[in-house]
Amino acid sequence: MAPVNKHIFFTGATGYVGGTVLSRLIEHPTYETTEISVLIRPSKKDKITVLESLGLKPVFGTYDDLELLENQASKSDIVIACADADNLPATEAILKGLRKRYETTGTQPLLIHTSGSGILIDDAKGLYATDVIYDDLNPDQIETIPPTQPHRGVDLVVLRADDDCYIKSFIILPSTIYGHAKTKLVDLGIQNPRSIQIPQFIRAGLVKGQGGMVGKGENIWTNVHIDDIADLFIVVYENALSEKAAHGREGLYFGENGEHKLYDVAKAISQTLFELGRGRSPEPESFTEEDYERPEISGIYFPGTNSRCRGRRGRLLGWDPKYTTEDLLKSIKPEVESMAPVDKHTFLTGATGYIGGTVLSRLIEHPTYETTEISVLIRPSKKDKIPVLESLGLKPVLGTYDDLELLKDEASKADIVIACADADNLPAAEAILRGMRKRHENTGTQPLLIHTSGAGILVDDARGMYPTDIIYDDLNLDQIESLAPTQPHRDVDLTILQADKDNYIKSFIVHPCTIYAHSKTKLVDLGIQNPRSIQIPQLIRAGLIKGQGGMVGKGENIWPNVHIDDMADLFIVVYENALSGKAAHGREGLYFGENGEHKLYDVAKAISQILYQLGKGKSPEPESFTEEDYKRPEIKGLDFPGTNSRFRGKRGRLLGWNPKYTTEDLFKSIKPEVEYMIKHERF
Numbered sequence: 001m002a003p004v005n006k007h008i009f010f011t012g013a014t015g016y017v018g019g020t021v022l023s024r025l026i027e028h029p030t031y032e033t034t035e036i037s038v039l040i041r042p043s044k045k046d047k048i049t050v051l052e053s054l055g056l057k058p059v060f061g062t063y064d065d066l067e068l069l070e071n072q073a074s075k076s077d078i079v080i081a082c083a084d085a086d087n088l089p090a091t092e093a094i095l096k097g098l099r100k101r102y103e104t105t106g107t108q109p110l111l112i113h114t115s116g117s118g119i120l121i122d123d124a125k126g127l128y129a130t131d132v133i134y135d136d137l138n139p140d141q142i143e144t145i146p147p148t149q150p151h152r153g154v155d156l157v158v159l160r161a162d163d164d165c166y167i168k169s170f171i172i173l174p175s176t177i178y179g180h181a182k183t184k185l186v187d188l189g190i191q192n193p194r195s196i197q198i199p200q201f202i203r204a205g206l207v208k209g210q211g212g213m214v215g216k217g218e219n220i221w222t223n224v225h226i227d228d229i230a231d232l233f234i235v236v237y238e239n240a241l242s243e244k245a246a247h248g249r250e251g252l253y254f255g256e257n258g259e260h261k262l263y264d265v266a267k268a269i270s271q272t273l274f275e276l277g278r279g280r281s282p283e284p285e286s287f288t289e290e291d292y293e294r295p296e297i298s299g300i301y302f303p304g305t306n307s308r309c310r311g312r313r314g315r316l317l318g319w320d321p322k323y324t325t326e327d328l329l330k331s332i333k334p335e336v337e338s339m340a341p342v343d344k345h346t347f348l349t350g351a352t353g354y355i356g357g358t359v360l361s362r363l364i365e366h367p368t369y370e371t372t373e374i375s376v377l378i379r380p381s382k383k384d385k386i387p388v389l390e391s392l393g394l395k396p397v398l399g400t401y402d403d404l405e406l407l408k409d410e411a412s413k414a415d416i417v418i419a420c421a422d423a424d425n426l427p428a429a430e431a432i433l434r435g436m437r438k439r440h441e442n443t444g445t446q447p448l449l450i451h452t453s454g455a456g457i458l459v460d461d462a463r464g465m466y467p468t469d470i471i472y473d474d475l476n477l478d479q480i481e482s483l484a485p486t487q488p489h490r491d492v493d494l495t496i497l498q499a500d501k502d503n504y505i506k507s508f509i510v511h512p513c514t515i516y517a518h519s520k521t522k523l524v525d526l527g528i529q530n531p532r533s534i535q536i537p538q539l540i541r542a543g544l545i546k547g548q549g550g551m552v553g554k555g556e557n558i559w560p561n562v563h564i565d566d567m568a569d570l571f572i573v574v575y576e577n578a579l580s581g582k583a584a585h586g587r588e589g590l591y592f593g594e595n596g597e598h599k600l601y602d603v604a605k606a607i608s609q610i611l612y613q614l615g616k617g618k619s620p621e622p623e624s625f626t627e628e629d630y631k632r633p634e635i636k637g638l639d640f641p642g643t644n645s646r647f648r649g650k651r652g653r654l655l656g657w658n659p660k661y662t663t664e665d666l667f668k669s670i671k672p673e674v675e676y677m678i679k680h681e682r683f
Helices: 016-026 029-033 042-053 066-074 088-105 152-163 197-208 226-241 262-275 289-293 312-316 325-339 354-364 367-371 380-391 404-412 426-443 477-481 490-501 535-546 564-579 600-613 627-631 650-654 663-680
Strands: 006-011 034-040 057-060 078-081 110-114 168-174 176-178 220-225 252-255 259-261 344-349 372-378 395-398 416-419 448-452 506-511 514-516 558-563 590-592 597-599
Touching: 006 016, 006 066, 016 029, 016 034, 016 078, 016 226, 029 034, 034 042, 034 066, 042 057, 066 088, 078 088, 078 226, 088 110, 088 152, 110 152, 110 226, 152 168, 168 226, 176 197, 176 226, 176 325, 197 262, 197 325, 220 226, 220 325, 226 252, 226 312, 252 312, 259 262, 259 325, 262 325, 344 354, 344 404, 354 367, 354 372, 354 416, 354 564, 367 372, 372 380, 372 404, 380 395, 404 426, 416 426, 416 564, 426 448, 426 490, 448 490, 448 564, 490 506, 506 564, 514 535, 514 564, 514 663, 535 600, 535 663, 558 564, 558 663, 564 650, 590 650, 597 600, 597 663, 600 663
Parallel strands: 006 034, 006 078, 034 057, 078 110, 110 168, 168 252, 176 220, 344 372, 344 416, 372 395, 416 448, 448 506, 506 590, 514 558
Antiparallel strands: 220 259, 558 597
């Protein structure tokens, strides 16, 4: 083994710049005869073995351990400082140690110090570009920079030490650095692979839900790729060793290979966020005072400054940067994607329906949406809605419940399936389950199925003649399992429960009852979703056609009811608790949605009174539907509301579901529903 002839003390080894430079040094020809001590935080002590396996000498401490810094510097021929560029006490401690080294050896140790082009900033606030361009071959120009500028106080102390002839200083000033670092230290989990400025802007856009900029984004910064700036460090290092590199007053090296306007970066970020469904518009918006005050994106005003420079001194030594501003702009999309990863894939059916659209609107606004890709099944007749759906970050899949192979394929790619379409389509349910079995076989995990059934599983043959005393409870499994497989929806439910029993899915079956009220969602506003329910509008339509409010039999039968907003809330409560593993599934995973009951007579009476008041009915009292009424094709299925279906939804409430609307709200909803139908269906 060759003898050690140089000792290096290196700070910032786990950082973006420092780790990349250190990786270059490990591969450098001088490494064979160099001992490198690296300052490592105590929190990284688990990396000792890895660092030592690379031939490095870990030194535990931080920039607050001033005696440690002084001691390490006093034993070093070279210090490469890639940590905090504004920590004056740490820099002074390192310089004290280097002075000791000089006094002990009689030679001037080398200090390669990392500053930054932040020394050049102004107060543009994104409103204008500057014509002032600093040149690292013009020391007189650089010396006009006030000592109050960022990093400048530290730089001046370093330069004074060089003036005092006990060190040779080489100050490197990177600009906006971009690109992921791809180094051995990154692979080993030691180094941060990412920059600060552009990720900071992306993070601000993700928090804001829209790409942004400071002011108008007119200000200009220079930029440099991480690989190019690491090359500059190595060029300076090599030329400092051979005494070809200028030091002190003439030893400032700007790292740049292009310029960008803040607007252009903000535009690229906004465009990508928009494409990923994480931004409202492809055009950047100016940050607001409220944005600047958000603690999670502090310091976003800084990129609104100007900082322009030319790095000619490094080029004279042989530095040859390869990446340009075009590469910076190309790097933004993968950077955004890496910061907004897709964690879950969801396949949702019934997206344009009353329930499905309301649930989907909730999911779009849910915190998990940031890391979820949602594919939505859309009928080919709705293909004109594709651009709108895509603008919301959704992935439209054209097809119907008859496209069994398509259903299977989409389910096979999904971690979660939310089925809000036809509750009686057994072939479609079986196709989805085949796909989910495939998902389980490929991943080893059980995908989640949130399936929409309904209170129809409980119906009897009352025909409006009597109420039932039988009330089902979703905590009473034996009672529910006594239901006949011939009940509506039940064959599909049983097939799903069997799949859960076979352990290749986790199933959560949600049972709505009589849902009422218009859905008021983003998807309704965009013309994508049906805003209306079925049962009560069906009775209203029958009354308008008949010219009189009606009911099945005497209207003595009873049904539970639930507001559309409360029903959507139940889906979200089940969804959240399914994700966290707190929600019961399979046999115990049936969730009844109700918050009140009504007799059919009372609903029919409310409809009849309103029709009578509006001159659309003969009497405020409802009449029983006749055999002739039941045969009318335009109001088919009228016998169904004459059944009994009573249940209590306790299981959802145990998970935190808190429905707000009651039967009183159902009755309040009837008049606007009648008026809407008269207006829009031309009665």
